[in-house]
Amino acid sequence: KNRYYMPEEKRSKMPMEGGGEQGRWEEERLKTASLSFGAKKEREKGLKAEREKYQLILEEDEIINFVSSAQEQAALSQAEVQKQSIQEVRRSLPVFPYREDLLLAIQQHQILVIEGETGSGKTTQIPQFLMESGYNDGGMKIGCTQPRRVAAMSVAARVAQEVGVKLGNEVGYSIRFEDCTSERTVLKYMTDGIGLCLKVVVVIIDEAHERTLHTDILFGLIKDIARFRPDLKVLVASATLDTERFSCFFDDAPVFRIPGRRFPVDIFYTKAPEADYLEACVVSVLQIHVTQPPGDCLVFLTGQEEIETCCELLQERCRRLGSKISELLVLPIYANLPSDMQAKIFSPTPPGSRKVVVATNIAETSLTIDGIIYVIDPGFCKQKSYNARTGMESLIVTPCSRASANQRAGRAGRVAAGKCFRLYTAWAFKHEMEESTVPEIQRTNLGNVVLLLKSLGINDLIHFDFMDPPPHETLVLALEQLMAELPVDPMLSKMILASEQYKCSEEVLTIAAMLSVNNSIFYRPKDKVVHADNARQNFVVPGGDHMVLLNVYTQWLESGYSTQWCYENFIQFRSMKRARDVREQLEGLMDRIEVEVCSSGGDIVPIRKAVTAGYFYHTARLSKGGYKTVKHQQTVYVHPNSSLFEEQPRWLIYHELVFTTKEFMRQVIEIDSSWLLEVAPHYYKNKELEDSSSKKMPRKQGKAKEELG
Numbered sequence: 192k193n194r195y196y197m198p199e200e201k202r203s204k205m206p207m208e209g210g211g212e213q214g215r216w217e218e219e220r221l222k223t224a225s226l227s228f229g230a231k232k233e234r235e236k237g238l239k240a241e242r243e244k245y246q247l248i249l250e251e252d253e254i255i256n257f258v259s260s261a262q263e264q265a266a267l268s269q270a271e272v273q274k275q276s277i278q279e280v281r282r283s284l285p286v287f288p289y290r291e292d293l294l295l296a297i298q299q300h301q302i303l304v305i306e307g308e309t310g311s312g313k314t315t316q317i318p319q320f321l322m323e324s325g326y327n328d329g330g331m332k333i334g335c336t337q338p339r340r341v342a343a344m345s346v347a348a349r350v351a352q353e354v355g356v357k358l359g360n361e362v363g364y365s366i367r368f369e370d371c372t373s374e375r376t377v378l379k380y381m382t383d384g385i386g387l388c389l390k391v392v393v394v395i396i397d398e399a400h401e402r403t404l405h406t407d408i409l410f411g412l413i414k415d416i417a418r419f420r421p422d423l424k425v426l427v428a429s430a431t432l433d434t435e436r437f438s439c440f441f442d443d444a445p446v447f448r449i450p451g452r453r454f455p456v457d458i459f460y461t462k463a464p465e466a467d468y469l470e471a472c473v474v475s476v477l478q479i480h481v482t483q484p485p486g487d488c489l490v491f492l493t494g495q496e497e498i499e500t501c502c503e504l505l506q507e508r509c510r511r512l513g514s515k516i517s518e519l520l521v522l523p524i525y526a527n528l529p530s531d532m533q534a535k536i537f538s539p540t541p542p543g544s545r546k547v548v549v550a551t552n553i554a555e556t557s558l559t560i561d562g563i564i565y566v567i568d569p570g571f572c573k574q575k576s577y578n579a580r581t582g583m584e585s586l587i588v589t590p591c592s593r594a595s596a597n598q599r600a601g602r603a604g605r606v607a608a609g610k611c612f613r614l615y616t617a618w619a620f621k622h623e624m625e626e627s628t629v630p631e632i633q634r635t636n637l638g639n640v641v642l643l644l645k646s647l648g649i650n651d652l653i654h655f656d657f658m659d660p661p662p663h664e665t666l667v668l669a670l671e672q673l674m675a676e677l678p679v680d681p682m683l684s685k686m687i688l689a690s691e692q693y694k695c696s697e698e699v700l701t702i703a704a705m706l707s708v709n710n711s712i713f714y715r716p717k718d719k720v721v722h723a724d725n726a727r728q729n730f731v732v733p734g735g736d737h738m739v740l741l742n743v744y745t746q747w748l749e750s751g752y753s754t755q756w757c758y759e760n761f762i763q764f765r766s767m768k769r770a771r772d773v774r775e776q777l778e779g780l781m782d783r784i785e786v787e788v789c790s791s792g793g794d795i796v797p798i799r800k801a802v803t804a805g806y807f808y809h810t811a812r813l814s815k816g817g818y819k820t821v822k823h824q825q826t827v828y829v830h831p832n833s834s835l836f837e838e839q840p841r842w843l844i845y846h847e848l849v850f851t852t853k854e855f856m857r858q859v860i861e862i863d864s865s866w867l868l869e870v871a872p873h874y875y876k877n878k879e880l881e882d883s884s885s886k887k888m889p890r891k892q893g894k895a896k897e898e899l900g
């Protein structure tokens with residue numbers, strides 16, 4: 192079974208320099224196609240040598256035939272990125288020649304859409320242009336919104352370095368519950384809580400093409416604000432996608448195009464679909480490593496677990512091959528990776544070796560890694576979707592959109608001519624992939640959004656000016672659930688408010704903070720799974736996962752918030768630090784809403800009652816073959832990572848429902864059904880809560896190994 196990469200018939204529709212290589216690829220393809228039998232003698236000889244080279248490292252039936260070309264040699268010399276000074280780098284970016292034109296356009300228009308390839312300098316340069324030309328005179332400020340925390344931090348650090356100031360002084364960032372700015376801050380990169388005060392003179396909505404929830408909300412808000420703040424400049428920065436729509440939404444605002452891509456990227460497809468894309472990635476990386484000229488490689492996978500598996504497989508195969516191949520540096524990158532390890536992907540590749548970065552789509556547009564020449568794209572991503580009726584949020588691996596695929600390919604052409612290997616067929620690209628990704632606002636729980644908008648004084652949400660309105664049902668549900676004035680989910684707010692009545696606000700604040708850092712407390716590296724699981728097991732206490740989280744936090748507090756303690760116990764320090772910040776903020780708010788902070792002194796019943804008061808909507812009852820939600824009779828399962836996985840109590844409250852391989856409840860706590868009548872008599876009737884049998888249910892649920900990652 193031979194696999195081939197086929198050159199794309201038509202080049203990607205993105206504007207590219209170079210090109211004109213169609214003939215060569217056609218010819219190469221013929222050569223590849225005739226590989227099997229009857230080819231000319233000398234060609235066979237060449238192929239035999241080639242095959243022997245492969246056989247050193249790969250089984251014959253795994254070989255994927257790459258085509259080679261003279262152009263690659265030329266690319267190679269360009270690829271040797273010389274050390275340049277920061278100013279030289281700035282001047283070399285595609286946006287640089289357009290500095291004056293751009294400033295003029297900004298001066299002439301209140302709202303401007305700016306379109307440019309990823310890496311052209313929109314995020315790092317445009318705010319500097321604005322500063323250099325005095326937009327911030329008189330204490331005015333420039334804000335740039337970012338969809339991702341990692342990007343906000345790393346971009347702010349980069350810009351501070353370019354400007355030559357300490358991060359947090361003139362240039363800073365502010366992400367949820369973490370503020371790295373001061374009174375001196377002129378330029379602020381931020382993820383949310385836009386704080387659009389009168390001092391803000393320019394707001395840049397960056398990475399607009401990602402259409403994240405916050406970006407979409409901002410669109411509506413800013414459009415409105417711009418009407419009565421004629422002095423406010425609004426820049427909508429986007430990769431080369433969909434910019435007409437932005438322009439249209441902002442009453443035909445002009446689009447400023449930064450011409451951009453510097454090098455062509457050749458795109459290859461597999462001839463047949465790949466059954467196992469992870470394995471295909473591993474093979475492709477190895478093959479690139481042995482047959483292709485120097486240049487780093489970027490692989491797109493969907494999540495931490497896949498990334499770790501891929502890295503492990505690669506390392507294992509490299510170990511076996513030993514000195515048969517040159518050094519291959521395998522580096523993972525995903526949002527939950529500890530920051531010191533994240534930084535590694537940016538360090539230069541030593542001569543004679545090759546770097547392969549295995550990433551989530553964090554590397555699609557938000558992060559730019561220099562030196563990438565090869566991209567491997569299996570064509571998948573993890574996507575959130577939300578069903579308002581059942582309240583189920585799912586995170587499923589789905590094919591990515593054509594727009595995403597093109598973004599990924601573009602990452603190969605930044606420093607030299609590059610190549611993108613798509614592990615799917617040209618047919619699938621054309622017929623099976625969506626044109627672009629559905630905006631997040633149409634597939635998410637809107638609880639927080641509604642809270643945010645309401646807190647900004649926007650009351651008529653049904654008629655809010657959304658670029659793409661969310662489903663009516665989702666919005667209405669969110670409005671129904673709205674009940675408090677805390678910057679957290681409505682149900683979480685209710686839980687906190689109830690903790691006063693049950694005299695356990697001390698504990699509940701901690702639980703709320705831990706819940707809001709969301710599933711990234713425990714660190715579980717692939718190579719230390721046993722240790723990590725043991726460490727986690729040591730935190731288990733009766734009552735359920737909320738109590739476990741409380742226990743983790745309490746022990747950490749007792750360690751003096753120690754980093755070392757986190758390291759030893761496989762706890763993510765960054766997440767804990769965030770939880771601590773959240774907790775402090777919430778505690779500060781208690782005063783405002785007049786909730787007394789006190790402790791239950793070790794009694795876990797009041798704590799669980801407070802959780803029930805907030806999450807009574809999320810009740811599940813043990814029944815045949817699993818659990819059933821009380822309201823919708825939907826079958827759901829305890830997540831294998833839960834402390835209650837074995838125990839299977841009769842009644843549970845879950846924090847969230849997530850569909851991965853099954854409908855899983857994440858973070859569950861055991862309750863007594865009578866509490867439901869106590870906390871939500873308006874919602875539950877006695878009859879609903881009667882136990883249908885008094886017998887203990889058999890333990891049906893098998894340990895779902897695939898979910899243990």
Ligand code: CDP
Pocket residue numbers: 284307308309310311312313314315316345346349556559560561
């Ligand atoms: O926003 P856009 O994608 O247009 O480009 P950018 O993020 O401003 O990146 C411009 C240049 O800055 C790229 O060449 C990056 O390599 C560099 N950069 C960096 O070195 N470190 C960062 N954290 C961000 C950008």
Ligand code: MG
Pocket residue numbers: 310313314315397398556557
């Ligand atoms: Mg950018």
